[in-house]
Amino acid sequence: MTPTIQRFPKNPILTPADVKASHPDMQVELLLNPGAFRYNGRIGLLVRVAERPVQEPDWISVPLLDPDAEGGMRILRIRKDDPDLDLAPGETRGFDYKGRGYLTTLSHLRLAWSDDGFHFTPDPRPTFVGQGAHEAFGVEDCRVEFFDERYWLAYSTASEFGVVAGLASTADWRAFNRHGVIFASHNKDVAFFPQKIGGAYTAFHRPSGLGPGGHFIWLARSPDMIHWGAHTCLATTRRGHWDSERIGAGAAPIKTDRGWLAIYHGADCNGRYCLGALLLDLNDPTRVLARSDEPLMTPETDYECKGFYGNTVFTNGHVTDGDRLFLYYGAADSVVCGAELSIRDILSTL
Amino acid sequence: MTPTIQRFPKNPILTPADVKASHPDMQVELLLNPGAFRYNGRIGLLVRVAERPVQEPDWISVPLLDPDAEGGMRILRIRKDDPDLDLAPGETRGFDYKGRGYLTTLSHLRLAWSDDGFHFTPDPRPTFVGQGAHEAFGVEDCRVEFFDERYWLAYSTASEFGVVAGLASTADWRAFNRHGVIFASHNKDVAFFPQKIGGAYTAFHRPSGLGPGGHFIWLARSPDMIHWGAHTCLATTRRGHWDSERIGAGAAPIKTDRGWLAIYHGADCNGRYCLGALLLDLNDPTRVLARSDEPLMTPETDYECKGFYGNTVFTNGHVTDGDRLFLYYGAADSVVCGAELSIRDILSTL
Numbered sequence: 001m002t003p004t005i006q007r008f009p010k011n012p013i014l015t016p017a018d019v020k021a022s023h024p025d026m027q028v029e030l031l032l033n034p035g036a037f038r039y040n041g042r043i044g045l046l047v048r049v050a051e052r053p054v055q056e057p058d059w060i061s062v063p064l065l066d067p068d069a070e071g072g073m074r075i076l077r078i079r080k081d082d083p084d085l086d087l088a089p090g091e092t093r094g095f096d097y098k099g100r101g102y103l104t105t106l107s108h109l110r111l112a113w114s115d116d117g118f119h120f121t122p123d124p125r126p127t128f129v130g131q132g133a134h135e136a137f138g139v140e141d142c143r144v145e146f147f148d149e150r151y152w153l154a155y156s157t158a159s160e161f162g163v164v165a166g167l168a169s170t171a172d173w174r175a176f177n178r179h180g181v182i183f184a185s186h187n188k189d190v191a192f193f194p195q196k197i198g199g200a201y202t203a204f205h206r207p208s209g210l211g212p213g214g215h216f217i218w219l220a221r222s223p224d225m226i227h228w229g230a231h232t233c234l235a236t237t238r239r240g241h242w243d244s245e246r247i248g249a250g251a252a253p254i255k256t257d258r259g260w261l262a263i264y265h266g267a268d269c270n271g272r273y274c275l276g277a278l279l280l281d282l283n284d285p286t287r288v289l290a291r292s293d294e295p296l297m298t299p300e301t302d303y304e305c306k307g308f309y310g311n312t313v314f315t316n317g318h319v320t321d322g323d324r325l326f327l328y329y330g331a332a333d334s335v336v337c338g339a340e341l342s343i344r345d346i347l348s349t350l
Numbered sequence: 351m352t353p354t355i356q357r358f359p360k361n362p363i364l365t366p367a368d369v370k371a372s373h374p375d376m377q378v379e380l381l382l383n384p385g386a387f388r389y390n391g392r393i394g395l396l397v398r399v400a401e402r403p404v405q406e407p408d409w410i411s412v413p414l415l416d417p418d419a420e421g422g423m424r425i426l427r428i429r430k431d432d433p434d435l436d437l438a439p440g441e442t443r444g445f446d447y448k449g450r451g452y453l454t455t456l457s458h459l460r461l462a463w464s465d466d467g468f469h470f471t472p473d474p475r476p477t478f479v480g481q482g483a484h485e486a487f488g489v490e491d492c493r494v495e496f497f498d499e500r501y502w503l504a505y506s507t508a509s510e511f512g513v514v515a516g517l518a519s520t521a522d523w524r525a526f527n528r529h530g531v532i533f534a535s536h537n538k539d540v541a542f543f544p545q546k547i548g549g550a551y552t553a554f555h556r557p558s559g560l561g562p563g564g565h566f567i568w569l570a571r572s573p574d575m576i577h578w579g580a581h582t583c584l585a586t587t588r589r590g591h592w593d594s595e596r597i598g599a600g601a602a603p604i605k606t607d608r609g610w611l612a613i614y615h616g617a618d619c620n621g622r623y624c625l626g627a628l629l630l631d632l633n634d635p636t637r638v639l640a641r642s643d644e645p646l647m648t649p650e651t652d653y654e655c656k657g658f659y660g661n662t663v664f665t666n667g668h669v670t671d672g673d674r675l676f677l678y679y680g681a682a683d684s685v686v687c688g689a690e691l692s693i694r695d696i697l698s699t700l
Contacts (some may be wrong), residue, residue, distance in 0.1 A: 227578055
């Protein structure tokens with residue numbers, strides 16, 4: 001059983017052409033995976049904007065944040081025939097150089113605002129930019145959740161030290177407090193529950209490792225949002241299924257009568273990213289009550305199937321209005337889209 | 351400059367033949383990497399004992415902890431020609447089966463006691479055994495540190511969900527409290543500082559990931575030992591050095607006038623594991639004051655060079671007596687050894 005999905009008629013709602021580059025030497029390559037929230041009667045998206053310098057033939061140029069450099073950024077420029085360069089075949093997101101990994105683009109987060117949830121106007125300047133040694137390769141894929149009178153931003157960030165989860169908060173979308181790295185390398189897809197459970201803050205996260213294990217969704221608990229423990233694996237990939245290779249949480253789970261409804265992404269052995277759902281016990285979210293056998297949403301349209309990383313729908317932001325779920329998502333790692341679903345409809349599939 | 355190292359004349363001080371198997375169907379394959387501590391005037395080692403079932407030709411048998419099975423353990427038995435079995439060439443510590451990773455042995459922790467620090471008598475039974483879903487592949491490499499009137503045990507543990515760091519504590523070496531998973535997959539080599547710094551507990555840990563990053567030593571801070579945050583990368587591997595591929599903390603750092611002295615292990619591109627040292631600022635241990643250019647200790651003797659994983663010295667336990675450092679270590683992932691060093695001597699190399 002598949003729920004009805006109404007993709008926004010104006011999809012994609014934001015493309016790289018809609019966003020001004022952060023610097024005259026840079027160009028916006030991709031828009032990805034927005035966080036979503038309500039603020040002062042409007043809907044905000046916190047979009048990941050991936051940029052890189054204009055590329056020259058025979059060279060790869062990647063930008064690195066560097067507080068010691070002029071303008072806070074320097075360009076690593078490598079000849080494509082440099083023997084220390086290792087461009088893995090088929091891999092476009094990163095490469096190895098002198099035994100260290102790098103990303104091909106540098107991302108920042110940019111606000112875009114809407115009165116109706118369908119039409120968004122991006123801010124002319126970056127909102128949240130990588131800062132410090134652990135964020136030198138930029139900030140990505142931010143979940144936004146409001147509680148305790150603040151918006152909490154959980155974002156992925158990378159550097160030569162690895163891919164980690166950073167935490168920041170803001171009350172007014174102007175001043176941001178940074179709370180450091182909350183999950184160390186390699187970790188992504190952190191999303192907070194909208195309220196404490198059993199006296200503790202609760203988060204999804206997605207550690208990735210070597211040897212036994214995989215790209216699974218974990219839960220952790222915290223007394224203060226800054227320090228996390230009681231890690232437990234919530235859900236693993238499923239061999240032969242649509243989510244056989246890697247899974248990770250979407251945005252905050254939605255509280256329903258039947259339990260916490262969590263939208264998550266899953267990738268299969270062909271690298272196709274789909275969306276599905278988990279239903280978790282309200283009082284003990286480590287208990288999985290139901291899980292999508294079939295994906296809720298698969299890449300189908302042209303803008304989802306073709307792009308920088310095709311066959312991909314990926315969400316980390318939504319807002320609700322009663323039973324209506326406005327799901328914002330990245331399509332093909334290239335553009336930002338929206339879709340409307342019914343929460344009741346999703347629950348009926350579980 | 352290399353410090354004088356006096357290997358114990360009776361090395362190895364413990365071998366698999368010294369330890370009784372935990373179960374009649376099992377045999378002790380290897381002794382590894384002991385934690386070390388003082389208790390009631392004696393020196394204790396908490397040794398990792400790696401066991402597996404007696405192997406039959408054409409089959410691989412691995413034990414898995416399973417609370418639902420008789421005796422709390424079941425045997426996974428796989429024909430060596432099973433097409434779902436993936437034995438990576440040269441890799442003896444684990445394998446893949448049906449897309450999931452497994453370890454070839456199951457480890458528990460076993461106490462061994464000594465009055466003089468040189469001669470140890472192992473307990474006849476396991477001291478600390480894996481428990482619960484995240485410890486199904488056993489418990490390994492435990493650091494032991496005493497503060498707040500308790501011994502704190504940070505151990506590696508593995509399951510189909512990944513390799514994680516578990517925390518337990520004991521006051522009497524009889525009753526143990528478990529405090530859950532403190533660092534999620536993939537994480538090893540957790541060691542606590544012996545006192546709070548700036549009001550927070552402080553730990554080394556070693557996350558391993560994919561993409562950018564590597565096997566580096568990180569620091570984290572905690573208000574309560576259970577929940578950890580403020581992760582920061584302390585030291586990375588060094589290309590072309592003895593510690594070019596992976597590094598990880600030893601036991602708790604030693605407080606000296608010049609700073610925190612931390613012994614760590616490093617592996618090079620040939621998989622040789624050596625020991626070196628870091629010197630950290632007393633008040634801000636994220637500041638590295640000095641680091642060993644050359645290893646303090648390299649595998650040299652027969653028992654260090656030959657074994658299950660040869661060319662390996664690995665420490666996660668020591669005790670001190672004034673300037674004397676009694677370093678306990680695993681040699682070739684097969685036997686337990688000891689060596690005596692002078693702390694002043696080590697500092698003079700830094």
